[in-house]
Amino acid sequence: MAEPYGESPLAAHTDVLTRSSVPGTVRLSEVAFSAQVTLRVDPKSPAAERIGTALGTMLPNQSGQVARTERLLIAWLGPDEWLLVGPEGEAGTIRTTVTEALGEEHGAVVDVSAHRTIIEVSGPKAPELLAKGCALDLHRRSFGADRCAQTLLARAGVLLVCREAEPPAYWVFVRASFARYLADWLNDAAAEYHWSSCA
Numbered sequence: 001m002a003e004p005y006g007e008s009p010l011a012a013h014t015d016v017l018t019r020s021s022v023p024g025t026v027r028l029s030e031v032a033f034s035a036q037v038t039l040r041v042d043p044k045s046p047a048a049e050r051i052g053t054a055l056g057t058m059l060p061n062q063s064g065q066v067a068r069t070e071r072l073l074i075a076w077l078g079p080d081e082w083l084l085v086g087p088e089g090e091a092g093t094i095r096t097t098v099t100e101a102l103g104e105e106h107g108a109v110v111d112v113s114a115h116r117t118i119i120e121v122s123g124p125k126a127p128e129l130l131a132k133g134c135a136l137d138l139h140r141r142s143f144g145a146d147r148c149a150q151t152l153l154a155r156a157g158v159l160l161v162c163r164e165a166e167p168p169a170y171w172v173f174v175r176a177s178f179a180r181y182l183a184d185w186l187n188d189a190a191a192e193y194h195w196s197s198c199a
Contacts, residue, residue, distance in 0.1 A: 008032035009117045009179035016183050017119070020190040026125040028186055031118035031171065035091035037084045038077070039098055041107035054101040055084075066146040066161060075148040075161055083112075083159065083173075116159070117179050119186070122169035125193055130160070130170065132189045140165040154185040 010017065010030040017028040041048050043061055052058035056069040060076040067074040072094070073085040086094050091111045098109045121130060127138040133154035136143060143149070145165040151158060159173035174182050 006033070009176040010119070010183055013180055013183045016187050020183075020187040022123075022125075022190065022193040024123070025193045026121065026123040026129055026190055028183075028190070029120050031120050033088040034113065034118055035084075035086040035088065035094055036111070036113045036116060036173075037086075037091055037094045037098065038110045038112050039082045039084060039107070040080055041102060041105070043080055045105055047102050047105035047107060050101040050103070051098055054097050064147050064149055066148050068146065073161070075159065077150065077159075114176065116173045116175055119172040119174060119179070119182065120169065121172060121186070122164075122167065124167055126168040126170055129186070129189055129193075130172075133185065134160070136160070138162075140168070154182060154189075156182050156185075158182070 008030060010032070014030070017030060021027045021029075039051070041051065043059060048059055055072060055074070057067045057072075057074065059082055060067045060074060063076060065076045071086055071090070075083045075085070077083055084094055084098070091113045095109050095111055102109065130153065131138055134151055136149055136151055143162055145162055148159060148161040151160055153160065153172060156174060156178045161171040161173070163169045163171055172182070
């Protein structure tokens with residue numbers, strides 16, 4: 001019997017991301033196979049408090065907030081919805097932890113790890129590069145570290161998370177079916193930085 005084999009959405013596009021990167025200016029790479037679990041629960045319920053205790057940080061309660069622990073990132077998606085992101089292979093552990101804390105209360109915990117991949121965009125020109133296809137104000141005063149937003153990037157729906165403000169580093173969560181399109185768009189958008197680095 002054949003062994004199961006998984007391939008990330010951008011496995012065949014690694015060279016595209018590598019070519020897009022310009023040392024000291026902008027860097028693109030895929031963060032493949034991250035554990036991703038969505039949670040829906042009443043934020044004012046005892047279950048939400050138990051889940052926060054179990055995870056090691058309370059669920060973000062404001063639009064665009066991100067909470068982090070040593071191994072987990074929790075992004076606010078809506079008034080009663082969050083995305084929990086952890087290391088590869090830990091979706092089952094995250095799901096079990098949250099489900100046990102949820103108990104008998106109303107809520108939903110779903111493994112969506114195969115739904116999206118993550119493109120990391122970092123470096124001094126990262127905000128400028130993303131601004132070419134995104135209407136958000138990405139200045140660190142408006143969209144600094146531990147902020148997130150569901151938005152459009154080059155007409156593709158994404159979840160954008162600012163991981164670091166200085167130097168800028170973003171995670172772009174994109175549906176697997178749009179990942180190659182977005183990688184190609186980023187490659188084209190970054191072309192000018194290759195010319196300026198050679199000038």
